[in-house]
Amino acid sequence: MLKRTLTAAVAMLAIVFTAPVKAQGPAPASVHGHVNDAAGAVLAGVQVKFTTDKTSEAKDRKFPISVDTDSNGDYKASVPPGDYLIVVFKGTVQADYQTVTLKAGDDKTINFDMTREEYMKSLTPEQRQQIEDFKKKNAAASSANAVIGKLNATLKQVRADLAAAAPTKGDVSSDITQMKQAVDAKPDTGLLWVTYGDTLLAQGDHLAAADKAAGKPSLTDEEVVKEYTDSAAAYKKAIELDSAASKPNTAEIAAANNQMGTALARSGKIDDATAAFEGAAKADPTKAGMYYKNEAVVAFNSNQNDAALAAADKAIAADPNGPDPYWIKGQVLIAKSTFDQKTQKLTAPPGCVEAYQKFLELAPNDPKAPGVKEVLTSLGEKIDTKFKAGKK
Template sequence: MRQIGWKMGGTLAACLLMTYVMAHPASAVAQTGTASIHGHVSNPLGQPLTSGDIKLTTDRTSPANDRKFPYDFTIDANGDYKGTGIAPGNYVAVVFQGTKSVDFNDNVTLAAGDDKQVDFDMSRKEYIDKMTPDERKQLEEYKKKNESAMAANVQIKNLNAELTQARADTKAGNYDEAIKLMTSATTAKPDEPILWLALGDAQLGSADAAAKAARAAGTSPTDAAIVQKYNDAATSYKKGVDLNAASKKPNPETTAVAYNQLGQAYGKQGDAKDASDAYEAAAKALPANAGMYYYNEAATLYNAGKLDEAAAAADKAIAVDPNRPDTYFIKGQALIPKATVDPKTQKIVAPPGCVEAYQKYLELAPDGPHAADVKGILQGIGATVESSYRAGKKKK
């Protein structure tokens, strides 16, 4: 391919378009007495030129602006072109983008019946050497940006694979493997909140497993080593929260999930106050899921023996999600210890809202896991057990 005796117009920027796609040279059956042509066009980065035209002419003497091109074939999105019905002859084939010529081949001989492949590779040394210093500088800048983008894409692909595997390991109880993967991932890309949340999930799972094993063995689930596991999980969740908050577009769902998990980590350490604060932050970050977060807060506080606080959290959960039966059960359980005995009648008097909470539980979950316990409590305090509840409706 030569470039003698032909002027090119245009700039390098006109050639540096789109992303790389492998070439698939197309062929065509020549019409009788005519020829065909096909090929692939690459820009100076070695990527396909995804727009433009290949034009053919035998006019080598007219001024560039007056030169006629009887054949014009479009370059497709893959950088390929093809054309048929060409009269035999010796042509100049020119690559155009818009009205600007960016490359050419001045010796394309086509005979009747030919289907000739003519490629244009603008990354060739001959082409690069004819660039101006500014064009070469621009090309080098494009290459650096392209290399950086490709490296980033490879890293993201690898991290996504590690994240998927870590989540699968955590779900399967392979916590050590998940922790190892996510420790490596957060080291490689320490500014990604999702990676820290996945690490926290693996650490929280490991802590729960250790606490469960300790209880089964009759040892303390609050052993220093186990507490440290929960602390590690909390640290990872807080890191995820901070990074998400510092990002250009903080994701409220990421914030809410991190705070919810942080609440679990604190709660299982026995830190009811920090757990409650974390659940409140989760509800504030994502109000659409506030019912779940307030329920988790109520359950955590109840398990910690903070009954007044548990009842208050249950009320907040009911206010935004009145159809979760377990919330009413927790509320009833938090209130029932305040039951008193009427000195005159010697009957048990439940505190305000307690019986109603138990009855609502039965309405929503007549066959729920706590139904028998709730009926027993109501009978024990002399309250009416409405056993006609079925899927939230009373039978008439």
């Protein structure tokens, strides 16, 4: 039994000592770095390839290890120790190369900076000139982008200021200064001129409100008139720029015409304002109803009744569901009523009652509705808020 036990122990030892031992290879080297072109721009998505074959022709050379640069132009690779030729490929074109000896466990940074003097000297004079031209264009583009970024920030702030000031007709003089600087910085942009016009218009309203509170007619205030006049000029500049564009934005042109009409009307230039509203309707027929309504309001408030009636009719034709043009039409026509001495009754001209009834149908809760009802009652008409106009 002892003999068998010893024999088994020897056998076990034999198994332990004859088991194969796995060989350990040298630790790989870590390589990382950055790649940029001769103009200093990062090269993203290019290949960084490794080979120990330095003797073969370039077209025959094999690259067993290849990694891509990321969006920042950075790369990293793990490679066995050895003497390497590292080549940067842009597609099939070899853009740059370096040779390096990597030892086990190395952690090396190998950048491919193609702006280095050694690389630049390897280029032809024509290639170096192309790079210089590119740098100039890139610098100009970067400068322009910086300006645009600043202008966009200014526009955002000014629009917020205008919205905040609108309910109380607050002072926006600081915004005028900002927008004047903006149009001076980039005078070929219609949008900037429109916003500049908006600030001038808002400041004119601010000053006019102060005149009203003081019992002073705003049209006798030279400062008020100047703000409105300068505002109209800014809108006109925007219209000229947008109209000359290769693809004019008709909606923006129409909106600028509409704003210009408002500024002109508030400076007392009613005929010019009418022309601006007509231009807005022509530029954007989809919103013609609104623009003709504005024209009718300006004419009516200026006691130009015939012009107001004509504009109201155009507004109604463009948008039959807008209530205000019907009210203006009714007001103009009621003034043309005749009084019969025998019957002691007022007779309104054709279209007056229909306009008033349609206004009540569309806006029964409008503050002007009670006055309209009184007029209809005085004419002996039954008030019908479900009035439907007959066929013409």
